[in-house]
Structure formats: C-alpha cells, structure tokens
Amino acid sequence: MSRAPISETMTAPVTVGVSLGDRSYDILIGPGLVAKAGAELARRLPGVRAAIVTDANVAAHHLEAFQASLSASGVDAQPIVVAAGEKSKGFDTLQEVVSGILEARLERGDAVVALGGGVVGDLAGFAAGIVRRGMLFVQAPTSLLAQVDSSVGGKTGINTPHGKNLVGVFHQPQLVLADTDVLDTLPAREFRAGYAEMAKYGLIDRPDFFAWLEKNWQAVFDGGDARVEAIAQSCRAKAAVVARDEREAGDRALLNLGHTFGHALEAATGYDGSRLVHGEGVAIGMALAHRFSARLNLASPDDAARVEAHLSAVGLPTKLSDVPGGLPGAERLLTYIAQDKKVARGALTFVLTHGVGQSFVARDVPSSQVLAFLEESLRP
Amino acid sequence: MSRAPISETMTAPVTVGVSLGDRSYDILIGPGLVAKAGAELARRLPGVRAAIVTDANVAAHHLEAFQASLSASGVDAQPIVVAAGEKSKGFDTLQEVVSGILEARLERGDAVVALGGGVVGDLAGFAAGIVRRGMLFVQAPTSLLAQVDSSVGGKTGINTPHGKNLVGVFHQPQLVLADTDVLDTLPAREFRAGYAEMAKYGLIDRPDFFAWLEKNWQAVFDGGDARVEAIAQSCRAKAAVVARDEREAGDRALLNLGHTFGHALEAATGYDGSRLVHGEGVAIGMALAHRFSARLNLASPDDAARVEAHLSAVGLPTKLSDVPGGLPGAERLLTYIAQDKKVARGALTFVLTHGVGQSFVARDVPSSQVLAFLEESLRP
Incomplete structure (x- = not known):
C-alpha cells in the first residue's frame, strides 16, 4: 500500500x-x-x-x-x-x-x-x-x-x-x-514486423483504423499515447474476432489475412529470420492478397496500391522480389501453400478482400488461379 | 447397408x-x-x-x-x-x-x-x-x-x-x-482391479448399486447382461459426477474415493504391477477410507466391515498387510500421500464417508490423524 x-x-x-x-x-x-x-x-x-x-x-x-x-x-x-x-x-x-x-x-x-x-x-x-x-x-x-x-x-x-x-x-x-x-x-525491424499485424486489423474490417494508421504511423513508432492507442485498437479488433469464434470454426480465419502467402514465404526461406521474419511475410502476404483479389475482380486495384503504399512507407516489404536471396518457382510456392495447416480437406482457403477493411474468407479458391497469380507476381 | x-x-x-x-x-x-x-x-x-x-x-x-x-x-x-x-x-x-x-x-x-x-x-x-x-x-x-x-x-x-x-x-x-x-x-486379476472402480461408484453415492453388486458380482464376472448392466450403471454414475463438475473444481474429487491411500501404496511399491495394480490400491484405499472414517467417528464400523467383506469376497485386497513384499513405515507413507497432486495448498484432502453410499470430500484432515491411523493400520 x-x-x-x-x-x-x-x-x-x-x-x-x-x-x-x-x-x-x-x-x-x-x-x-x-x-x-x-x-x-x-x-x-x-x-x-x-x-x-x-x-x-x-x-x-x-x-x-x-x-x-x-x-x-x-x-x-x-x-x-x-x-x-x-x-x-x-x-x-x-x-x-x-x-x-x-x-x-x-x-x-x-x-x-x-x-x-x-x-x-x-x-x-x-x-x-x-x-x-x-x-x-x-x-x-x-x-x-x-x-x-x-x-x-x-x-x-x-x-x-x-x-x-x-x-x-x-x-x-x-x-x-x-x-x-x-x-x-x-530493434526497428522487429517493431515494423509487429506493425504489419496492427495494419492487418485495419485491413480485415476496420477501415477507419487503417486510415488512422496511414496518418499516425510515425507517432506509433515514436512511442507515447499514439502507440498505446494503436496497440489497444489492435487488441480490441482481435478480441472481437476471438469472442465471435474462440476455436477457429469460422470467422477467426479472417485473422489469417496475409498469412497463407506469408507462411509459404517463411517456409520457402527456410524460416531464416535474417531473410524474412514473420511480420515481413505477413506484409508481403497482405499486399499479395489485395493484388490477388484485384486480379480476381473482387476489389479495385486502387485498394491494392493503397495498401502497398502504406506498408512501403513504414519500411515493410510488399513484393516477392523484396525477399533477399531469391525464391523458388510458382509451383514450389504453391506446394508450401497447400501444406499450410489452414488448408481444409484439400480445398485452397484464402482470406481475400473487396477493398480496405472488407476482407472475407474464400474457401474454394482454385489452385490453378493461385498458380497463375504466383507466376505473374514472380515475373521481374 | x-x-x-x-x-x-x-x-x-x-x-x-x-x-x-x-x-x-x-x-x-x-x-x-x-x-x-x-x-x-x-x-x-x-x-x-x-x-x-x-x-x-x-x-x-x-x-x-x-x-x-x-x-x-x-x-x-x-x-x-x-x-x-x-x-x-x-x-x-x-x-x-x-x-x-x-x-x-x-x-x-x-x-x-x-x-x-x-x-x-x-x-x-x-x-x-x-x-x-x-x-x-x-x-x-x-x-x-x-x-x-x-x-x-x-x-x-x-x-x-x-x-x-x-x-x-x-x-x-x-x-x-x-x-x-x-x-x-x-486376466482375472485385471478384471478384479476394474471391478474395484465399479464398487467405488456404489460406495460414493449409490448404495443401491453397491447392494446390487453384493448380490450379483459373480454374474458380472461371468459376463452377459449383468456385466453390461454393471458397466452401464458405473458409466452413468461417473457421467453424473462429471456433468456436475467437468474440470474437478469440487464434486469430481469424490471420484478419488480410495485413491489418496491407493496412489500412496502404488508409489510405495514403486508402481510395480506385479506387487500392486491400480485397482488393488484403490480397493485397499477404499477399505482404509471407510475404516479411517469409522476411526474418526464419522461412520459406523459395521459399514467398514461390510465394504471389506465384499471386496474380499471378489478376491480384492483390503489391508496394508495384503500388499506383498512389505511396505515402508507410516511416516514414509504419509510423505507419499502429501506428494499426491490432489493435495491442495498443503492441506490434506481425503474422501471420507458417513457410510455406504455417503462419501464426502474432507479438505481439512490433520496429517497427525492420518499418521496415527496409518501406524495403527500397519500394526500386525
């Protein structure tokens, strides 16, 4: 006392x-x-x-x-x-x-x-x-x-x-x-990697939070009240999803936005943190998920560009070519995706989007479309 | 089809x-x-x-x-x-x-x-x-x-x-x-050991089931409908306790009738199944729990005698002297009891009884009383 x-x-x-x-x-x-x-x-x-x-x-x-x-x-x-x-x-x-x-x-x-x-x-x-x-x-x-x-x-x-x-x-x-x-x-790199997950909550279903981060990200990096606020908003966002679906029977899969591509990239780089840490994989994965959604005519390419611009601004990677040391071909990357435990009973499940803050779980994505998109994304 | x-x-x-x-x-x-x-x-x-x-x-x-x-x-x-x-x-x-x-x-x-x-x-x-x-x-x-x-x-x-x-x-x-x-x-010995757990459900809170077992135990051993019935009654008894207290916050501890003494005997015999199997430890433990309850004037010695008579009739051990190869002294047995994980925060917890089918959880049994009872029970 x-x-x-x-x-x-x-x-x-x-x-x-x-x-x-x-x-x-x-x-x-x-x-x-x-x-x-x-x-x-x-x-x-x-x-x-x-x-x-x-x-x-x-x-x-x-x-x-x-x-x-x-x-x-x-x-x-x-x-x-x-x-x-x-x-x-x-x-x-x-x-x-x-x-x-x-x-x-x-x-x-x-x-x-x-x-x-x-x-x-x-x-x-x-x-x-x-x-x-x-x-x-x-x-x-x-x-x-x-x-x-x-x-x-x-x-x-x-x-x-x-x-x-x-x-x-x-x-x-x-x-x-x-x-x-x-x-x-x-270390700055580790802070940025964590920031990728904060941005994710905005991209899933909180467009206002994403817009707030676009304006205030530097203050979040600097510390103080903006950092506390951003962490609290992130925890609230995740808590809301978890409260709806504690054991990942449905909605909780939204939290995997950027993670299916991201995990495949981590696997493809042998989980070597000097090449790619988890949050960096998620950043590239989120950018890819938005570009893939635009490619499938589900979202506007403008949204994909906006996401890429913000992640780049804070210093996060957004492209497959941002991974140092090179990546295997599209077929091999697809193998890493299909081994992901979130792949249910052979069907390819992705979190896709209709735009910033409008993500949804797509459980029936044909692997041929994923393969074509990966080939396109790997082209220099 | x-x-x-x-x-x-x-x-x-x-x-x-x-x-x-x-x-x-x-x-x-x-x-x-x-x-x-x-x-x-x-x-x-x-x-x-x-x-x-x-x-x-x-x-x-x-x-x-x-x-x-x-x-x-x-x-x-x-x-x-x-x-x-x-x-x-x-x-x-x-x-x-x-x-x-x-x-x-x-x-x-x-x-x-x-x-x-x-x-x-x-x-x-x-x-x-x-x-x-x-x-x-x-x-x-x-x-x-x-x-x-x-x-x-x-x-x-x-x-x-x-x-x-x-x-x-x-x-x-x-x-x-x-x-x-x-x-x-x-093997007959293993069947008897399982039978001890069936008898336990009668002793906890189903006196009619215990009386039924006293009359029908031979038919249960022989197989057929009596065996199915006894197993079903046992599962119903355990299911009822578990439904009340799935995560062992309270009532479920009743299922430990005979187990605190029993586990100590298993530990004291080095978990050597040739000397004592789990169900035999439980049989002795249940007999001891009833005798200890009588010793503490919680139950009639007649009930303890009745329990012992039935367990002996089916060929189960009921006394410390029934354990082949000898046991350590009372102090050492008490140590094994106090190491039991069911002992909460240093207090000695036992399932005691007011008589056949009237068991209850006692969370405040002084170790001195347990020690005195063990010394008495070890005397030839």
Whole structure:
C-alpha cells in the first residue's frame, strides 16, 4: 500500500476486455506495467505463486525488474529461462519448462507467467495448459507482435518437424500485461514486423483504423499515447474476432489475412529470420492478397496500391522480389501453400478482400488461379 | 447397408449419454461393438479419417478386426502401435503418437481412436487434445478399468519423473465404444482391479448399486447382461459426477474415493504391477477410507466391515498387510500421500464417508490423524 502514490503518478493503463464467458480476461496496455506486475497479480489472483518463463535475451533486460515487482507484492516466483529463438518452440524445451514448473511444486491454482515475445508466450501458454491439466496463465508480452497478436486469443503451441504450431492447446490467460515501455528496446525491424499485424486489423474490417494508421504511423513508432492507442485498437479488433469464434470454426480465419502467402514465404526461406521474419511475410502476404483479389475482380486495384503504399512507407516489404536471396518457382510456392495447416480437406482457403477493411474468407479458391497469380507476381 | 440385417440380429448396445453441453457424447456398451465400430464412426462422424492408437498386446487380439470394421464402412484409418505398459505414458511415446498422427496428414476434423486400456486412452486422448489444438477423439476401451473409469470424463495425460498424470488436458471424446466381449480375454486379476472402480461408484453415492453388486458380482464376472448392466450403471454414475463438475473444481474429487491411500501404496511399491495394480490400491484405499472414517467417528464400523467383506469376497485386497513384499513405515507413507497432486495448498484432502453410499470430500484432515491411523493400520 505504501507504493500506491508512486503508481498514481504514472499514466493509468488502458484496459481492453476479452469477452469469453467464464474465460474472460483483461489486457492492460500502458507504460510502466513491469513495475506494476506484482501489484496486479496480488490483487487479481490472491495467494498465487508463479513460474516466470522467459528467454535469455528478455531475461537480461527485464527479468530482474519483473521479479522485484512480484517480490515486492509478496508473490513467490521461480524463473525458468529458455534459449532465445524459434528453436525453443519444440518438445524438448516444452519438457524443460514443464519440469521447471513441477520442480517449483506449483499447483493448479498457481500461475505460469510468460515474460517475452511470441515464442515464450506460445511455449509457456502450452505448458500452463497441460501441467496438472491446466494452470493459471499470465502474459507479459515484450514484443509488439506478441502484444497485438499472440497474447490475445488463447492459442498456444509448439512446432514439430512436420510444421509450425501443429501441437498446442487453446488456453486463455487470466491477465495480459502489455508494457509499452519495453518496446523502446526492440530493434526497428522487429517493431515494423509487429506493425504489419496492427495494419492487418485495419485491413480485415476496420477501415477507419487503417486510415488512422496511414496518418499516425510515425507517432506509433515514436512511442507515447499514439502507440498505446494503436496497440489497444489492435487488441480490441482481435478480441472481437476471438469472442465471435474462440476455436477457429469460422470467422477467426479472417485473422489469417496475409498469412497463407506469408507462411509459404517463411517456409520457402527456410524460416531464416535474417531473410524474412514473420511480420515481413505477413506484409508481403497482405499486399499479395489485395493484388490477388484485384486480379480476381473482387476489389479495385486502387485498394491494392493503397495498401502497398502504406506498408512501403513504414519500411515493410510488399513484393516477392523484396525477399533477399531469391525464391523458388510458382509451383514450389504453391506446394508450401497447400501444406499450410489452414488448408481444409484439400480445398485452397484464402482470406481475400473487396477493398480496405472488407476482407472475407474464400474457401474454394482454385489452385490453378493461385498458380497463375504466383507466376505473374514472380515475373521481374 | 448390406450389413444391416446382420447388425440387427446382435444385441443392441446400451447407450449412456454424458451431458456436457456442446461437448456431450454417447457411451455405447454391449457385445460385438468392435465389429460395429466402423458403422458407428461412419454414421456419427461422416467423412472422418482416423488414426488408431493401440498397444502391442491389444493389437495382437483386436486390431485386425477393428481395422476391418472401419475399412468395411469406408473409414480410412492408420494404426499407431505403441509398447504395452505404463512406461508408454510419457513424453517420448507421446511424441511418437503425435508424429504418427501428423504423418497420416490428419486434420482437425479427423479422429484419434484409442483402442486399448487406460494407458492407451490417456495417451491417445492427450495426443488428440493437442495435435492441431484439438482433434476429434473416439475411445474403444478394452479393459474393464478403462470402460468404467478412464474412458468417461475427458481426463487425459501422461506421467513425468515428478509423478503420475501430472501433464495432460481435459479433452472429451465424441464417442465411446465399450465392447463387453473383449473383456473375456482379460486376466482375472485385471478384471478384479476394474471391478474395484465399479464398487467405488456404489460406495460414493449409490448404495443401491453397491447392494446390487453384493448380490450379483459373480454374474458380472461371468459376463452377459449383468456385466453390461454393471458397466452401464458405473458409466452413468461417473457421467453424473462429471456433468456436475467437468474440470474437478469440487464434486469430481469424490471420484478419488480410495485413491489418496491407493496412489500412496502404488508409489510405495514403486508402481510395480506385479506387487500392486491400480485397482488393488484403490480397493485397499477404499477399505482404509471407510475404516479411517469409522476411526474418526464419522461412520459406523459395521459399514467398514461390510465394504471389506465384499471386496474380499471378489478376491480384492483390503489391508496394508495384503500388499506383498512389505511396505515402508507410516511416516514414509504419509510423505507419499502429501506428494499426491490432489493435495491442495498443503492441506490434506481425503474422501471420507458417513457410510455406504455417503462419501464426502474432507479438505481439512490433520496429517497427525492420518499418521496415527496409518501406524495403527500397519500394526500386525
């Protein structure tokens, strides 16, 4: 209680509620939330004990402050530090995390806290979903991508040699703490990659938000209130889709806008982040989805040009030729698309659009049309 | 359709419905269900493809007939055969099963079928719960224990070096096919162990069922209608508890009658099935729970004697001295009890009773009383 005056001098965080019945939860977005983490946990989950799952990079920047915050509020917490990078998103590291949680003798009413980006969130969330058949889960996302995408909606999981995110559970967190200050230390390229997912929400069904981003993107990159506002709008947009379709039976597929092409490009570049990171694949994928929609006479080419212009303005790639190191031919790219797990029963499913903010799920796209479009897009 | 006349000449199975909202499902209980499996799958899950997870022992007896049944109904199915025994219930075999399902290119709308006992059901159910974040799941339990216990209620999981069933998910099946004919090939000891769980349902809250078992147990062992009836009553009893408390927040803990003592005995004998199998531990545990309740003046000693008499009559062990090879002292047994995952936040939780069919969850049993009772029970 003696720390209350200090808290009150800081900007109050924005709260976005995710409505999922008895699995509803709050996302807090704002500066200084690492320092407030202990107080929020102690207040919302009284008596809870915790394991903090993080990676070596994030631990170096934020673990000490995070642990101090929990400790100051009397929340007993055990850190579990995994190697940084996508390779930690597999069965081996999952077992490490599960063992760490069990070693700490945490019970079903205790919490696994994910302090990190998407990999840590997916891994820790999966562990929280399976240890003792489901423990409490708290997300403290430290990348822009995790704050606007992977920390909302309850998808958790790991990769296997067969593909990405093929194993996991839906496990909703009790609380998400998105500290916007921690984004200041992100490399510019990683911030831009997260921005691609923000733009996506505008392109799916929020044309006003897309127009707002066209005007205010520089302020979002700079930080401050515009950044908090953009993250909050993104979380609201995703929360609305997830509330309509928690388990991806229908509408939630809209969130894959740009992802079918994007995942194929990630696969075609061997998931080599030095060539293409996920958000860059999504940026190219969104531009392609708009051009493909125009090619099919579903949308105006002007919209495709507008999307491409904005993504280019912020420094994101938009063309297949933007991928360094070259790509395989159209046939091979189509193979990567058909292996995508979102392809249901052999039919090619794409998120297409009638224009900015008018996306829809097309479940019957002939692969011959995709192939022709890829061939066209690969031409210099 | 040409096979319909043959089906109609067989005894119709008993159907027990498990009411869990949109996760409700049917348990079919009766003879000849292996032969009917394909028709039931094709009718209830049209267009489904399947992986059949089974162990080497069960495969030798039933896999060919099961596959033939699916094939005759046009259900494409890939067998995944794991080693028999509890050691398959771990991360290594889980990964094998997950890989097998992914190799078969099954999708979220396809089914994992568990053909086997509790180990296979828990393992396959866990895999079904996590591959693509949840596939369809069908249980074809081949042991009495699996038919009356592990196939009802959606608990799945594996063991870790820290303990049994510490990792898993709640994942309800779409259908359970309990073929009572396959029990004819069970060793007598294994049938008795499953019987202990049947008796448990009477002891929890169905005194009439317990009295019925006292009169009819020999007919249940012999097979035929009495066996079908006893299995159906057991499934109904468990389904009722699970419907009230799917995720074990309260009432479901009643199903642990006999299990806190039982698990401690399994741990104390190193999970060596040649000394003590799970159902035998439960039998001793139920007898101890009734004697402990009498010792605490919660129930009449006559009830404890009645329970012991019936379990002994069917050939089940009821005393600590019935465990071959000797047991550690009371202090050590208490340690095994306190490590049980059902012990919440350090308090000792037991299912105690006011008499036959009047069990209740006691969350505040002083460990000193448990220790004194164990010392007394260990005295020759």
